[in-house]
Amino acid sequence: MTVRNKIFFFYKKEDSILEKTERLKAxxxxxxxxxVENEKEANIIASIGGDGSFLQAVRKTGFRDDCLYVGVSTLESEFYCDFHIDDQAGMMSAIKNEQIEVRKYPALSVNIDGQGSFYCLNECSLRSSIIRTLEIDVFIDDLYFETFRGDGMIISTPTGSTAYNKxxxxxxxxxxLACYQISELASLNNNHYRTLGSxxxxxxxxxxxxxIKHDNSHYPIIGMDNEAMSIRHCEKLSFELTDKRIKTVKLKDNSFWHKVRRSFL
Known part of the structure; x- marks a missing residue:
């Protein structure tokens, strides 16, 4: 069994959380x-903040599948964060009493123009950079599926399904479920243009x-999780769910569906 005891804390250097983070380190x-102060030496990476901080921690540390990610929230309710920074005693009690488990979330691979792949834990979004529709041919495997015309598209993982996608x-x-979801942003559907519409x-x-068909479209803005990419001049994007799994520490009695009910119902 791998012993995991080297922990790196990922957080913004803000006065509101610095003191609490120092107490958590102690x-x-x-x-x-x-x-440890170098994330490459760690086998546990703890993010302090919210879901956005967790996504940034995973992205900035390279989507490592050889370590555990732990989300510690400074807010009330988050999807990726099972622990709250003000309940440090409860956090340690859960660890000691084996009230936690490791869950694995799939990463989405996005290859741009065949030049290299990027990973997403939540979603990749494509949006028009100006007030004009995008025109995109959609292929599933080798099958031409449809031509999309509209404001953009969202390609999300299951864990990202409750965010922009919802x-x-x-x-x-x-x-x-080992899958990913494609959602439309304001598609045109009339006698001239037709997409699946769902x-x-x-x-x-x-x-x-x-x-991306550039005869009628301008280059899109590409967002990956909560970060906008600097890439503008792209023509082809390929998506697939990878074998890479992000391991997260979760409370046993706080499942994904507990969070959905708490957040939306």
Missing amino acids: LANSEGFEV SVNGAVVDPM SFLLSDNRKMTLI
Whole structure:
């Protein structure tokens, strides 16, 4: 069994959380963990903040699948964060009494123009950079599926289904399903233009390719999780669910569906 005791804390250097984070570091040291200042030396990475901080922690540390990610929230309710920074005693009690478990979330791979792949834990979004529709040919595996015309598209993982995807009436997907979801942003559907008009799911064995038609479109803005990419001049994006799994520490009695009910119902 791999011993994980080297912990790196990822957080913004803000006065509101600095003091609490220092207390959390001292508590970790007193419980036998070694706090390291270089994330490459860590086998546990703890983000302090909210879901956005958790996504940034995963992205900035390279989507490592050889360590555990722990989300510690400074807010009330978050999807990726099972622990609250003000309940440090409860956090250690959960660890000591084996009230936690490791859950694995799939990462989405996005290849741009065949030049290299990027990973997403939540979603990749494509949006028009000006007030004009995008025109995109959609291929599933080698099958031409449709030509999309509209404001953009969202390609989300199951854990990302409750974020941007849900806001455009996409489905909420159980993270235990190995799939990813494609949702439209303001598609044109009339006698001249036609798309499926609804979100759809693809399995982890499917590959989707988007070809941007520049005769009628301008280059899109590409967002990955909560970060805008500097890439503008792209023509082809390929998506597939990878074998890479992000391991997160979760409370046993706080499942994904507990969070959905608490957040939306």
